[in-house]
Amino acid sequence: MRRIPGSLFVLCLLVTAIAARAEEAPSFTLGEALRNSRLIADFRLRFEQVDDDAFTRPAAATTLRSAVGFETGEFRGWQVRLELEDVSVVGADEYANGGFGSANNGVLGRPLIGKLGVEVAARTGCDTLAHGCTGKGNDQVRLEATVAALNPDLKMIAPVRSWQIGRDEELAYCKQHGIPLKGGTSATPFSIDDNLWGRSSEGGTIEHLDTPPPDEVFQLVTRPELAPDEPEMITVGFEKGRPVSINGEAMDLVTLLEKAAEAGCRHGCGIVDHIEDRIVGLKVRDIYEIPAASIILTAHQELEKVVSTIHQNNFKHVLDRKWADTVYAGLWAEPLRTDLDAYMDAANEFATGEITLKLFKGSVTPVARTSPYALYDETLASFGESGGTFSQTASPGFIELFSLQSRMASRIRTRDAKETK
DSSP: OEEOTTOEEEEESOSOOOOOOGGGOOEEEHHHHHHHOSEEEEEEEEOSEEOGGGGTOTTOOOEEEOBOOOOTTHHHHHHHHHHHHSTHHHHSOOOBTTTTSBOOHHHHHHHHHHHHHHHHHHHHTOOEEEOOOOSSSSHHHHHHHHHHHHOTTOEEEOHHHHHTOOHHHHHHHHHHTTOOOSSBOSSOBOEEEEETTEEEEESGGGGOTTSOOOGGGOSSSOOGGGSOSSOEEEEEEEETTEEEEETTEEOOHHHHHHHHHHHHHHTTTTEEEEEEEOTTSOEEEEEEEOHHHHHHHHHHHHHHHHHSOHHHHHHHHHHHHHHHHHHHTTOTTSHHHHHHHHHHHHHTTTOOEEEEEEEETTEEEEEEEEOTTOOOOHHHHOSSSSSTTSOGGGHHHHHHHHTHHHHHHHHHHHHHHHHTO
16 A cells, blocks of 8 residues: 555546536546546545555555545536637638538637646635546547646556557446446447537447448437428527627527537538547547538638638638647647637637528538628629620630630640650
């Protein structure tokens, strides 16, 4: 036995409250604590005496008497912080890892969890953080990279990784110790990540690439074939790129995301069956249910088309992808990310207006657009007027200059082909 007086371990896994009251002072084994809790705002385990093997043996029987407490309503406060700190998620439209594939729901949560863990550690005098990630996943990188950037003096413990145990062993351990699992049983061991932005599922039969995902995977979004037979129109309002209203009703970002998700869930929007390249080199399959993301980002992309020049729109896709890949790789605290945010803010200076979408059996289709900054003039664009303010007589000269290099290339290469005969 070794004594660690007053050491404080904050368990930072996922943003989910547990039903626990301070006065109950429950007991946990170390393994139970690391698996049963997802994230506890101020969940303090004060170890008076800990077996040296407690961090190396998954079946460690050391019982820890804990003092449990968290501030009422703090979880909602974290959602508000998501609103204030992560709104650049909307400014950067690209999904990570192959376009519309990786929806960034878990990607966005991990840096926030890491930052909160660092803050709680500073507030309580903690010198060590623990997480329950395996050595195969992305989240270990995202959590530890964030913590290391914000406070490199904090130590990290990753028992599941150290024990080198897999999902089946974790399930067996939880079953043996009566630990309830949301989304995971011996029959359907899906690993589920769920937050405001969406939900992802992996593991179990999802890992069989030659098999369609089973129906029981979809616990958030209605499968498109079961969605209503009538479409629904939803209008999303933006101010400088920030979503601010749904159907003309102003609301805070958390409420707006919840409202958008409700509509998307009804109509089967945002289901993505995705092959993903993890940071650690593995190629895996994930099933995403991202109703809020599919609606908000589709609307935002459409608004940008309306208010931005062709050159801005073509270039922004490059930085969107770079932003998404940077965040996917766990580099939220990387200065490049804040540099890219500055560009996103500038690019969205005039992204104000409303986009109406039609939701129907899994599809999200822009059908109407309005903005005071739209680079659109009906008198210029209309084919109904023979002349108008657009000078059609200028087109021949433009075409001659626009095609100059193409014509030169064709002439020179045709000449070379004739000379070689």
